Amino acid sequence: MTEQNPKLPVSAREYLRLFLCQGDSTPSVMEKVRRRYIKTKRDDILLAAFDKLLTDLCERPDPGRRDNNWGEAGEVNLLLVLGPSGAGKTRSLKRLFSTHPALRNAKGQQGPLISLSAPSPCGVKELGKAILKATDYTIMRTHVDGPEIWGMIRKRLPLLGVLLIHIDEAQHGTQIRDHTEKQKLLNSLKALMVDRGHPVAFILSGLPEVADFISMDEQVARRAGWISVHSVCLPSDTVMLTEALKSFANLAKLDVSANEVTRLLPRLVHASDNRLGILVEEIHGAIRYALGVKATELKVIHFEKSFGERTGNLPQWNPYARSDYKAVDVWRMLATRDKPDPAVTKNRKSVRSSETKGDRS
Known part of the structure; x- marks a missing residue:
């Protein structure tokens, strides 16, 4: 939800835009350019994996029954979309979520998916609060422990009909140093995935190290589908x-x-x-x-x-x-004068030092 100063007729960003554009509300050229999306083969791969996730999520364990008891969750209810920073993971997923027909819902209603960025630090309590906030629920009390927060989540998701949770920047979970805390975080996700009454599927996107984090727990890892975002290469692209x-x-x-x-x-x-x-x-x-x-x-x-x-x-x-x-090292910034390579300089100093010692002997 976007916060707005009640004293302003529009949001702060819109006010600034109107000022810079002199009141012109039509999209600028750059807005049109930035809105354009490049469709690649990765989009087809992502769509197929996502459809499989949805299918596994809604398959009935006993098709002959007509009640709402779905029983055990499917075996694959976690999708990982991993790649280096700047690979385009987030935008690809946003496009998928905005165009997939299964995720469309009536205006103003909560759809089957919520999307959020993992907080940093990303402990059990912090992630739980972020998930609740993504459902438009903010915890006002100061002292609330992790189990209570995740208990709120388990009650709230069925009421809203949320079946999918996308967590971007999932590598924040790998930054927890304590092994026990990491396992508690995995257990919290797993508890929602295997919930008998209302199982929830997860999509985690982030850096490649997320794979090591998920692999800590075999029960979680075996439920996962994996997508590695490939690089752009010539001449193939x-x-x-x-x-x-x-x-x-x-x-x-x-x-x-x-x-x-x-x-x-x-x-x-x-x-x-x-x-x-x-x-x-x-x-x-x-x-x-x-x-x-x-x-x-x-x-x-x-x-x-x-x-x-x-x-x-x-x-x-x-x-x-x-x-x-x-x-050219494209990650180098503020290169304004020719500095010798530190490794080369170090090697040269070592050679000179050896030569000096040789002369003395």
Whole structure:
């Protein structure tokens, strides 16, 4: 729920937007660009895994019975979507949730799915409170223990018809150092998954280390379906990336030539470290820069300038500005002067020290 100052006629963000756009409520060019979604093969894989999760969740143990006693939960009621930061996991899941027909519900009603980001720290109490908050329930009392919080969850979910819980940034659960606390967190999730009266399925998305966290408990791990978000690669993704680049440019009414695409794609993939989410952000940044300078054609120079502004790097540390772009460390920031590699410097000092000792002997 968005908090709004009662003294303002609109939210703080909307007020700022109206000020910057001088009252224009129509979507800006960049809003249209950022709204565009790149559909890839991963979306089909994700949809198939999600449909399987739903099917396992609603399969009846005894189809001949007509009552509401569903009995034991299905064997697979946990889906893990894992990949590095910037791979595009969160946006892919948001699109899936917003377009899947099984998740549509009447306006104003709680649908079968709630989505939240794992708190940090992500202990049993903290995660329980976050789940309750996602159902529009806030605990007002100061002293409430974990078992009571999860008891509230078990009562509230059936009343709202919630059957699926998506937890993003699930790697926050791996940051708990105490092994016993980690197991308590897994037990809390497991208790909801195997609940006889109202079993709930989980979708956990996050960094690859979530796999180790889930593997701590065999009962949880065996119920899981696993999806690893793959990297963007050339030449296998050339067609997809070319179409995506042209699609974004067209939304901004910018032309992009075939020669520019050929020069750009390898640098773009390297600059994004082969991660689709970062790659899309690179395109957004270049288009914003091109629009700012009143360009009519999207070019490599716009990506170069945008990358430089984002990282603070000079051209020699910019993959769009160098012919040997693969030599650029794209995670380096504020590279404004040529610093020797620490490892090389250390090796040189070791060699000099050895030579000096040899001369003395």
